[in-house]
Amino acid sequence: MITVLYTFLILGGLGLVLGIALAISSVVFYVKEDTRVEDVKNMLPNYNCGACGYAGCAGFSEAIIKGEVCDLERCKPGKAETNYKLIRDYLEKHPNEDGTIIKVTFKE
Ligand code: SF4
Numbered sequence: 001m002i003t004v005l006y007t008f009l010i011l012g013g014l015g016l017v018l019g020i021a022l023a024i025s026s027v028v029f030y031v032k033e034d035t036r037v038e039d040v041k042n043m044l045p046n047y048n049c050g051a052c053g054y055a056g057c058a059g060f061s062e063a064i065i066k067g068e069v070c071d072l073e074r075c076k077p078g079k080a081e082t083n084y085k086l087i088r089d090y091l092e093k094h095p096n097e098d099g100t101i102i103k104v105t106f107k108e
Helices: 002-028 035-043 057-066 080-093
Strands: none
Touching: 035 057, 035 080
């Protein structure tokens, strides 16, 4: 009987310690996700063809948000009316935390 009690105490204590460690880790290693990456990705054609030089639309979207790419026409299947203008308008309405607006270019 005492063995069963020790087993529950040890496993319960271990569960408590690991639970606390996970809770602390989730706070310490929290990575704030920029929701604009997903939003811009959804405005791209989402063919994941790689013509833009990135592995897929998510990579291109992330590069736009990071300011690494400003030429939207690198997305060859994209169209000015259905993709580029939407992205430009969206980025104008969703500036960076410091208030700067991500500039993008394309031929209209
Ligand atoms: S070229 Fe356009 S559709 Fe193709 S992967 Fe890049 S962003 Fe996506």
